[in-house]
Amino acid sequence: MKTSLTTAVAVLSLAFGFAAQADCAFPKAPDAIPDGKTASEAEMVSAMNAFKAYNEEVTAFGNCLDDEVNAKAGSAQMMQLKTMKTKKLNAAVEELQAKAKLFNEQVRIFKARG
Numbered sequence: 001m002k003t004s005l006t007t008a009v010a011v012l013s014l015a016f017g018f019a020a021q022a023d024c025a026f027p028k029a030p031d032a033i034p035d036g037k038t039a040s041e042a043e044m045v046s047a048m049n050a051f052k053a054y055n056e057e058v059t060a061f062g063n064c065l066d067d068e069v070n071a072k073a074g075s076a077q078m079m080q081l082k083t084m085k086t087k088k089l090n091a092a093v094e095e096l097q098a099k100a101k102l103f104n105e106q107v108r109i110f111k112a113r114g
Helices: 002-021 041-071 078-112
Strands: none
Touching: 041 078
């Protein structure tokens, strides 16, 4: 009985801990990257501004995750929280880098048009 109660408390603690992490919304990448062969300058500038905002959202996401982990300082789940934070932030940064690479390729194509 004592073991099952301890297990239940541990499971509930983890569930509530993970629910708290849902407060940091994963940043959403810009919907589309303009085609550098056909896009207007206005479309390229708009996309550039969208990527700047996206970069700021990824930074804010990382700060939010840091705040969540710091709020749980000293908890039994600290290592698990840090691991989850790292995985979430890495996923966001990897997506940002991949999308930025695609956008930069289109910028080079756009600039080559002269």
